[in-house]
Amino acid sequence: MDYNSAIKKLFSLHQFGIKLGLDNISKLCEFIGNPQKELKAFHIAGSNGKGSTASFLASILMEEGYKVGLYTSPHFVKFNERIRIDGKEIDDDYIVNFVSELNSYIDQNSPTFFELTTAMAFKYFYENKVDFAVIETGLGGRLDATNIIEPLISIITTISLEHTNVLGDTIQKIAREKAGIIKKGKPVVLGIMPPEAIDSIKEIAEKIGSRVLLLKEIVDDKGEYLRIKNNPNYYNIYQTPLKGKFQLFNAALAIAAINQILILSNGINIDRGIRNVVRNSGIQGRYEIYNNNPLVIFDSAHNPEGVKSFLGEFIKDKKKYTKRILLFGVMRDKNIPEMLFLLREHFDEILITSVNYERAASIEMLQDITKQLKINSIMVKEPEEYIKKFISSNKGNEVLVVLGSMYLLGQVKKMLAKNFNGVEKILWN
Structure with missing residues (x-):
């Protein structure tokens, strides 16, 4: 089995869809020796910000001198992006060997794509003897495949209405x-979220003897920067390479979580951890400047809360542009009407597209929603071709925002990195 065959085998497991529950992953991990039981992990869930918070966590720990495994999803261009140690993607050979060794097990037991990927991450981190593993949940928390770990600490970033058909139709x-x-007796740090969400989480934490730390109780918002209580001192965050005020809170959440487990050595390492987050974690798609002239922004805002965070940054500069164009594509289980309602007044032109993924909203579905909202929209069936034409037009005062699902950004990035002969070609600045 070569790399392409292994990846094809992995992706074929998408046919089994999403199976929330821990029986399959528990059985799988027992088969490979329960590597997750040996990991010192930070476990992160949340509606928004979990990927950024995980990246800040991993980066700060790396700058403190620790060997750090980072597991996130989805990937943008290459599967290997999901599993990293000290910023380096998992080796092709490891993926091939893992899938080959489990080939018969896969055929007999039909694990899902995410279950097999999660088990791979656990084993990879264990065999490479990481000091800490930073683990991001896939969907929800309680029944997510990652939830068979016993973390040092849990982090819940934000709570908003998402995946209501699976997780419930209220914030509570x-x-x-x-x-x-x-987990019983282990602390949990909560980001900024509605009071009813905090109350629901506190109730559960108290029943199992877990201490709750609220970010709002240790962070003082000074407007242009955040001041964090970093016992016995204070630490200020002025900016991060990830644009947006909300990213200051994600960085603060990472610092607060680490402080519950370790004594951070000094502010210099925290500074480096925040400053080098992109290099150390490979994070993409968070108000990412894909091209400078003309300006193309990629943002993985995939629900109304994410859109609000994006707009909080975008509206600072939107008057600079002679024309503002939105290219939008998202999963069908999101609150699409609210997202488009929030976005429409900030763009002169709205383009809708879809992605080759089973959960994606079709162009026709998006068009129906825009009609209901009385939004004029244009269908774009080949988004990467539109982006290439926009870039080549060199309309310096216009801006194109590609926003929505990470799957959309990943598909676009992959196609843009190739020319028509399939040869790698980097287009962005």
């Missing part, structure tokens, strides 16, 4: 699902 229900990652 969704909060309880996310709170399922909290």
